[in-house]
Amino acid sequence: MPKRLPVFRLIALLEGVSYMLLLFIATPIKYLYEDPQYVKLLGMPHGLLFIAYVVMAVLIAPDMKWSTRSLWIVLIASVIPFGTFYIDKNYLKKKHA
Template structure:
């Protein structure tokens, strides 16, 4: 399924997924294995901002009619599934 070129949404999906990777595989191990909780306090809010930005950009493209309702729904569901933004980007935004 090919969608129109939506570079902002592609970047948002990439950054949101990457921030989750950093949170799970860098920040959380440092917090629980090395007792360094500062990294989670930094990466956690960054991931939260990127997550909300990803959702907002999906809704923006729906409202500007650049993204069909079904793709919007799939994108919103993928936002709540760990690493779903990578799958959404690869399958629906290429």
Template sequence: MKFFRLISIVEGISLVTLLFVAMPLRTYADMPLAVTYVGWVHGILFIVYGATSLIASHLSGWPVWKWLLVLFLGVVPFGFLYVDHLIRREIPNASAARTA
């Protein structure tokens, strides 16, 4: 679950970078390669995010709607912050279940 949390944060930062740094650079500074490079990185990270979200949902026993919500939040700017909140809320429950 910690790996999925890390991937979620990195993918979210790449989306925000693409939308709020690379795209304005392309439009206002005539630097189209910014979108090309950041877009490639973001695309690869989103594929990894989708795969790890599926694995995390299976290991955590999430219902399908929760997995779809987490997957949808991967394309929403700053949605990764809510996903991080969901994961952090779930981690203490998992550690408490192991100690009991």
């Protein structure tokens, strides 16, 4: 198992959860109740987790022996709702559990 894999899996989980909170809780509150505080509160941590996810994906790709196509799938998944959970199940967990 690559040494960075547990860290990447944790970042992927946190990034996915922060994205869900931002999309399905903070954003509706912002527009329905005109209260942007939750978007402000969650925006920065989510942005940092997103950047960490992308950097870790690029760093871990050689250890995981991902093709260029697989790396792009992993990267694109970070902008799709629930995408990081799919990546964890299909690209991270099954090969090195």
